[in-house]
Amino acid sequence: MKKEIYKKNYINSEIPSVVLDRMAIYIRVLNQLQQERIKLTNSKELSNYLPVESGQIRKDLNYLGKFGINGKGYNVKNLKKTLQKLMGLEAKWNAVIIGGGRLGKSSVEFMKQKKSETFRIVAAFDPNKRLVGKKISNLKIQNLKDLTRTVKSRNIKIGIISTENNSVQNVAEELIRNDLNYILNFSSFSPKVPDFVILKNIDPGLQVESMSYHLRQRSLTR
Numbered sequence: 001m002k003k004e005i006y007k008k009n010y011i012n013s014e015i016p017s018v019v020l021d022r023m024a025i026y027i028r029v030l031n032q033l034q035q036e037r038i039k040l041t042n043s044k045e046l047s048n049y050l051p052v053e054s055g056q057i058r059k060d061l062n063y064l065g066k067f068g069i070n071g072k073g074y075n076v077k078n079l080k081k082t083l084q085k086l087m088g089l090e091a092k093w094n095a096v097i098i099g100g101g102r103l104g105k106s107s108v109e110f111m112k113q114k115k116s117e118t119f120r121i122v123a124a125f126d127p128n129k130r131l132v133g134k135k136i137s138n139l140k141i142q143n144l145k146d147l148t149r150t151v152k153s154r155n156i157k158i159g160i161i162s163t164e165n166n167s168v169q170n171v172a173e174e175l176i177r178n179d180l181n182y183i184l185n186f187s188s189f190s191p192k193v194p195d196f197v198i199l200k201n202i203d204p205g206l207q208v209e210s211m212s213y214h215l216r217q218r219s220l221t222r
Helices: 017-035 045-046 053-066 078-086 102-114 144-153 166-179 204-220
Strands: 002-008 068-070 092-097 117-125 137-142 156-161 182-185 197-199
Touching: 002 144, 017 053, 017 078, 045 053, 068 137, 092 102, 092 166, 102 166, 102 197, 117 156, 137 144, 156 166, 166 182
Parallel strands: 092 117, 092 156, 117 137, 156 182, 182 197
Antiparallel strands: 002 068
């Protein structure tokens, strides 16, 4: 049996966010392969499950260092475990959601559907005092002035924004003041944040508008 080559030299590497996004998709494919009881795979086989060329997959996985089995490809279980470790998916992270209105409820449902064992929404807040005391999912909406105490007591590391657009910038600044420098933003307005903050904007509306562009372009070529 040929020996698997694996060198941990990725720890200090700066990996582009677009590559990390693809790696998250690779993990889902590897989950599927495990369910199909496939033990070995290669970049060409992985590309059959993805809109990504095999060459790009190999390039992405090069961030892991030397990884694979000579002449065989990748051990599915080991590759999945390595990607999960690289992306911090072996840990458990607590999150807080700011915004308890319709967008907040939709955001919580979105997170639930992902069935993530890595992220847990443990608290909810809203700058609108009329929503304080109401519930979003099983979480009681709290006053934003209590955010600092809750972040510390619940060891919260991630902030989720799901407020009206006119509140987004203030909410983002409040999260950053509380050392929540990892932010998921479900609103349609993108706040300005310092370079050290990791901000991910999740706006389905933008995807729909982008799709409309592609539909229009295709109709023009007919």
